[in-house]
Amino acid sequence: MSLSATSFPLPALSAIGWRWPPQALEPGWAALLAAHPAARPARIVEQHRSGYRVAEVIDQVDPAESLPEWQRAGSYRKGEINPEARPAVGDWVLVEGEAPKSLRIVALLPRFSAIKRGAAGEHYRQQVIAANIDTVFVVCGLDADFNPRRIERYLLLVAGSGVQPVVVLTKSDRADADVEAALQALRALGVPVLALNARDPAAAAALAPWLGAGCSVVLVGSSGAGKSTLSNTLLGIEKMKTGAVRESDARGRHTTTHRALLALPEGACLIDTPGMRELKPTGEEDVAESFADVEALAEQCRFRDCKHAQEPGCAVRAAVESGELDVHRVANFLKLSDEVAGAANRLATRLAQKADAKVPGKAKAQYRRPDERHGRH
Ligand SMILES: Nc1nc2c(ncn2[C@@H]2O[C@H](COP(=O)(O)OP(=O)(O)OP(=O)(O)O)[C@@H](O)[C@H]2O)c(=O)[nH]1
Ligand SMILES: [Zn+2]
Numbered sequence: 439m440s441l442s443a444t445s446f447p448l449p450a451l452s453a454i455g456w457r458w459p460p461q462a463l464e465p466g467w468a469a470l471l472a473a474h475p476a477a478r479p480a481r482i483v484e485q486h487r488s489g490y491r492v493a494e495v496i497d498q499v500d501p502a503e504s505l506p507e508w509q510r511a512g513s514y515r516k517g518e519i520n521p522e523a524r525p526a527v528g529d530w531v532l533v534e535g536e537a538p539k540s541l542r543i544v545a546l547l548p549r550f551s552a553i554k555r556g557a558a559g560e561h562y563r564q565q566v567i568a569a570n571i572d573t574v575f576v577v578c579g580l581d582a583d584f585n586p587r588r589i590e591r592y593l594l595l596v597a598g599s600g601v602q603p604v605v606v607l608t609k610s611d612r613a614d615a616d617v618e619a620a621l622q623a624l625r626a627l628g629v630p631v632l633a634l635n636a637r638d639p640a641a642a643a644a645l646a647p648w649l650g651a652g653c654s655v656v657l658v659g660s661s662g663a664g665k666s667t668l669s670n671t672l673l674g675i676e677k678m679k680t681g682a683v684r685e686s687d688a689r690g691r692h693t694t695t696h697r698a699l700l701a702l703p704e705g706a707c708l709i710d711t712p713g714m715r716e717l718k719p720t721g722e723e724d725v726a727e728s729f730a731d732v733e734a735l736a737e738q739c740r741f742r743d744c745k746h747a748q749e750p751g752c753a754v755r756a757a758v759e760s761g762e763l764d765v766h767r768v769a770n771f772l773k774l775s776d777e778v779a780g781a782a783n784r785l786a787t788r789l790a791q792k793a794d795a796k797v798p799g800k801a802k803a804q805y806r807r808p809d810e811r812h813g814r815h
Contacts, residue, residue: 446479453496454481454699455570455707456530457652466548470532474544477532482525482569483698490525490543492533496701500537505544526552526566527698527711528654551600553656554720564720564785568656568711573602573648577659577668580607580615580633585660586623587770592658593627594719594728594774604630604648608664611635626731626767636664641671642704651705669710672702719774721781729771735763746772 446460456479458464463471471477483499484491489509492502508524523546525531530547549569576592578584589605596603605624610617610633617633624631634641648655649672657665700708726733732754736744740751746768757763 447495450495451479452652452705453701453707454493455528455652455654455709456481464548464550467530470545470547474532474534477534477544479530479547480533480541480543481699482527482529482531485525485527490531492531492541492543493699494533494537496699496707497697498537499699500541502531502533502537503540503542521564522552522554522566526569528569528571528709529566530570553596553599553601554722555595564722568709570654571599571601571656571709572653572706573604573655575604575606575645575648575655575657575659575668577606577608577636577657577663577665579609579663580617580620581609581612583660583663584620586764587766588660589624589627590728590767590770591774593629594723594725594778597728598722598724602629602648604632604645606636606645606668607631607633608636608668611638623764626764628730636668636671639671639674641668642674642702645672646704649702649704649706653706654709655706656709656711669700669708672704672708673700674703719778719781721778721783721785723774723778725771725775725778728774729767731763732768732771 448456448459458467478494480492480494480502482490483493490502490504491499493499504525525543525546529549531543532545532547533541534544535541549566551569551571552566553568553571553574554564554566574592574596576589576596578589584607593603593605605627607617607620609615615633620633621631632644634644642649657668659665698710700710702708735753735757736746738753739746739749741749744752744754746752746754754763754768758765758768
């Protein structure tokens with residue numbers, strides 16, 4: 439294979455999250471590279487209606503022309519192309535041509551992880567919001583923001599994506615922060631949970647296990663949770679676009695130019711995508727995986743279809759009563775199970791409609807008859 443050092447400038451690529459020397463490439467990637475010998479890897483950093491912006495090195499983002507089938511919005515409506523077949527932020531692609539004017543994407547490389555959500559405003563579509571991420575930091579403040587149920591929701595969305603979730607509780611320095619109680623409330627999650635002060639440089643050391651070279655991380659969490667504060671601390675820069683600045687700006691927008699891909703001193707790259715903020719189940723989540731503790735107990739209920747409400751012999755309720763299981767966690771389990779089931783139904787309906795549209799007889803019904811079409815000239 440003709441993989442030269444020039445098409446693989448590893449140090450430059452590593453800053454944007456590439457960690458595969460040519461000889462260690464996944465076969466699917468190697469095959470695409472072989473099919474496009476003149477192409478080089480680049481990473482999708484921004485996705486706009488008008489197209490993509492990609493990076494080949496850190497801090498330089500250029501527009502890139504994409505494949506025509508990714509540009510036609512209509513092809514999605516007609517179900518000709520699966521939205522997941524289209525690049526998303528974090529995706530690795532192959533590009534040819536010179537930036538900034540004639541860069542073009544020639545292939546999408548297969549993903550090793552993808553965080554998806556049900557698209558906002560539509561019921562049945564799925565969107566990849568971030569691809570090829572290693573770790574997602576679920577950020578939650580130890581103040582009024584603290585909400586184990588919301589954390590469970592984030593974890594549910596991340597479960598099965600191939601991404602490692604880590605819960606980061608910020609504001610541990612606040613007088614009203616009850617770190618012990620919070621850790622206790624989250625003990626059932628089965629993922630790493632850390633409490634820290636996002637303004638303290640020591641936060642970077644605490645998160646170091648997930649910040650190694652070639653790793654890609656994202657931050658999710660509600661507004662005010664401390665994501666920007668933590669980003670700045672990880673970057674090692676003084677607070678720029680958080681609190682103080684923003685409080686003086688009534689519109690709540692920072693003026694700093696937004697950068698979607700940041701290189702951290704520890705070697706990892708931080709991907710900051712606005713799409714991560716609004717999260718809805720897609721219907722493909724595995725509630726059982728995120729709530730393995732509740733599921734294990736549910737298997738011991740007397741009735742297979744136990745709703746854990748009034749049924750006799752309910753092991754889940756027994757565990758709640760004995761203090762083994764948090765009643766709010768169970769309530770959230772039931773709520774999220776319903777939501778996922780609802781989303782799964784809509785997804786199934788959508789897929790059935792798509793299959794229906796492909797039946798030739800039905801498809802023709804969309805066209806006007808020839809006499810109709812010519813009648814009015
Ligand atoms: N005391 C303390 N304050 C913090 C900590 N983390 C964040 N804050 C403060 O909380 C406020 C909100 O933090 P941001 O970093 O702007 O929150 P964000 O998650 O980026 O919010 P959005 O940009 O709206 O999504 C700011 O005033 C921060 O200074 C922390 O660990 N300790
Ligand atoms: Zn039960």
